[in-house]
Amino acid sequence: MMSTFSSKVRIEPLYLLFSFFGGLVLLFIIAPLANMVLHTTFSELTETAIEPEVRNSIWLTLWTSMAATLILGVISVPFAYLLARRSFPFKRLVVALVDIPIVIPHSAAGIAILGIISRNSPLGSAAERIGFHLVGGAAGIMIAMAFVSIPFLINSARDGFAAVPERLEKAALSLGASPTRVFFAISVPLAWRAILSGFVLMWARGLSEFGAVIVVAYHPIVTPVLIYERFGAFGLKAARPISVVFIGVCLVFFIVIRLLAREPKDAVR
Amino acid sequence: MLCVRNLGKDLRGFAVRGVSFDVEDGDYFVLLGPSGVGKTVLLELIAGITTPDEGRIMWDGQDITHERIHRRRMGLVYQDQALFPHMTVDQNIAFGLRPKKMRPAALRERVEKLAADVSVSDLLHRYPGTLSGGESQRVALARTLATDPRCLLLDEPLSSLDAQSRSELQALLRSLHRKGHTVIHVTHENKEAMALASRVAIMENGTITQVGTPSEVFHHPKSEFVARFVGIxxxxxxxxxxxxxxxxxxxxxxxxxxxxxxxxxxxxxxxxxxxxxxxxxxxxxxxxxxxxxxxxxxxxxxxxxxxxxxxxxxxxxxxxxxxxxxxxxxxxxxxxxxxxxxxxxxxxxxxxx
CATH class of the missing domain: 2.40.50.100 (RNA polymerase II/Efflux pump adaptor protein, barrel-sandwich hybrid domain)
Structure with a gap:
């Protein structure tokens, strides 16, 4: 602003201070990760990456979190649309309920889930009768992951739908489109970026879940639990390579999804 | 023929009440009034986007007050056109044709005909974000005409345009009227009303205070408000x-x-x-x-x-x-x-x- 009035570019001291704070925050995020990567040798990484236990656990973590996200996504996205568009009694309460998994301790969430899926519960015993093990199985892991990560998808999709101008939906209705067609042809495509970023957030949150998952299923072992187990049994040095490998795999997936979701240049006004 | 009887809707801030008027087939009906008197709300009521608190809307004697919006065939064109930004002009125009399950060749032909009618044939592959105000308005008209509406509801169709495209679009609207389309056109510009209307209704504080031919309204205003508003x-x-x-x-x-x-x-x-x-x-x-x-x-x-x-x-x-x-x-x-x-x-x- 100042620079438009004087020929010299003046740097506002306040923004200089803010930039310094920003640098501290970035350092705070990067330093531990960089330190961990720098203390891991390449041979340690390759040795870890070919261990069957590590590979199985990474694979298990990836697919359970992905499946949990997709299954819950199918019913959560329409729900997010309702939250964005309609007013109904106790809507504020409903919105607050959705956020509960974010604010409660995850180990407590795990205990709560265990209570309704254990063999003694109606749901758990019913599943058991048809030969399906919720506790100590992939299904239990997915339930725990979904419970703690679903708010991220709902909130992101809700914000995305809310940002779609309502006039576009009304115009589509008045052009003779049914509400179903308006949802799929107008609302979802226009909110697509926010929905996708909700999926990515939910997935990321699910696959990094430790507290809720370890309560419901120590085995089969997901990677966050495996990292903790190695740390407990063999210490910091042993836990580092698997941490680096897991972070690397996650980053590759996220980058690929971001690239695939890039928008055509002039599609949006 | 559209009959509106005693229509009322209470909204935060202002209300539309006691609105009654008739629009004959082939009329070019201009709703004239200053900003914020409920003209747009009235259009949304007729289109079915908002439901009235009281009163009735009838088409050819049939009550359509509570008919669902996508069954009404009221062709609403919003002031800002509301083109779908993620679709090309071509897809925008075809939007209302899809459910009718036309054969691709017939669909293509129809879209091209509609685009030619409003002179946007060379814009079909473009996205709405790249169009000028006049072009967007033409595309919005074509998109609505595609659905073969009983009645065109135009909300301030000329207000965001420069003088040149305004007079071009005015000519287009006049030719649509000549082809027999029934039009309800909302505006705050008395010049538009004079240039286009076959009948004019003056709207004041949420209700209609005078309806008549342009010369009746402009030469024999019923109230001081109408007189001032029509430029006397x-x-x-x-x-x-x-x-x-x-x-x-x-x-x-x-x-x-x-x-x-x-x-x-x-x-x-x-x-x-x-x-x-x-x-x-x-x-x-x-x-x-x-x-x-x-x-x-x-x-x-x-x-x-x-x-x-x-x-x-x-x-x-x-x-x-x-x-x-x-x-x-x-x-x-x-x-x-x-x-x-x-x-x-x-x-x-x-x-x-």
Missing amino acids: RNSFKGRFEASGNGNGSLSQFVTEGLTFQVLSEASSGTGFLVFRSEDLVVSRIRDDLSAENRFQGTVVDMAPARLGAELTIDIGVKVAALMTSDSVERLGVECGQDVWVSLKASAARYIEK
């Missing part, structure tokens, strides 16, 4: 004295010590006298024409107007008179000069309050 500059409050002699005799209207001769059958009382600035004749000398009203006054202001100049003349009250640039030059009128103004009794209109 001269409006004075005063007392009317009926002649009591029936047809054809002159009555008097008195305001601020001036007496006007008026042709009116109203009974005595207070109200407004209105006359158009075009109807005042200005001269340097007291002329001998047949005009019943003659006043001497001083020119206190001259402002350029569309076809010449608008003079403000103090004759005891300040009146506005429109003169062509020719007359201004010929008479050599300037500020501070004394002039005579005359007005025929039949051009002055008395409105009872």
Whole structure:
């Protein structure tokens, strides 16, 4: 602003201070990760990456979190649309309920889930009768992951739908489109970026879940639990390579999804 | 034919109430009123986007008040066009055709025909974000026409356009009307109403106060508000004295010590006298024409107007008179000069309050 009035570019001291704070925050995020990567040798990484236990656990973590996200996504996205568009009694309460998994301790969430899926519960015993093990199985892991990560998808999709101008939906209705067609042809495509970023957030949150998952299923072992187990049994040095490998795999997936979701240049006004 | 009866809707801030009017097939019906009197709400009520609190909407005698919006076939075109930003012009126009499950070749042909009708054939592959205001409005029209609506509902279709595209689009709207489309057009510009309407409704504070042909409304405004709104500059409050002699005799209207001769059958009382600035004749000398009203006054202001100049003349009250640039030059009128103004009794209109 100042620079438009004087020929010299003046740097506002306040923004200089803010930039310094920003640098501290970035350092705070990067330093531990960089330190961990720098203390891991390449041979340690390759040795870890070919261990069957590590590979199985990474694979298990990836697919359970992905499946949990997709299954819950199918019913959560329409729900997010309702939250964005309609007013109904106790809507504020409903919105607050959705956020509960974010604010409660995850180990407590795990205990709560265990209570309704254990063999003694109606749901758990019913599943058991048809030969399906919720506790100590992939299904239990997915339930725990979904419970703690679903708010991220709902909130992101809700914000995305809310940002779609309502006039576009009304115009589509008045052009003779049914509400179903308006949802799929107008609302979802226009909110697509926010929905996708909700999926990515939910997935990321699910696959990094430790507290809720370890309560419901120590085995089969997901990677966050495996990292903790190695740390407990063999210490910091042993836990580092698997941490680096897991972070690397996650980053590759996220980058690929971001690239695939890039928008055509002039599609949006 | 569209019949609106006693329609009402309460919204935060303002309300639409007691609205009744008819639109015949083939009418070009202009809803004229200042911003924020509920014109857009009225269109949304007819289109079915909002449901009314009271009243009925009928099409050809059939009650459609609660018919679902996508079954009504009311072609609403929003002020900002509301084109779908993620679809090309082509896909936008085809949007309303899809559910009819046309064969691809027939669909293509129909889209091209619609695009040609509104002159956007060369824009079909473009995205709405790259179009100008006039182009967007044309595409929005084509998209709505594709659905073969019973009635076009246009919300301020010309307001966001520059002068050039405005007159082009006006010509397009006129040609749509000639082809037999029924149009309801909402605007706050009385010039648009004059240029396009076959019938005009004046909307004021959430209700319709006068409906008629443009000449009825513009020449015989029913209220002072209508008079001012349709651009009649001269409006004075005063007392009317009926002649009591029936047809054809002159009555008097008195305001601020001036007496006007008026042709009116109203009974005595207070109200407004209105006359158009075009109807005042200005001269340097007291002329001998047949005009019943003659006043001497001083020119206190001259402002350029569309076809010449608008003079403000103090004759005891300040009146506005429109003169062509020719007359201004010929008479050599300037500020501070004394002039005579005359007005025929039949051009002055008395409105009872």
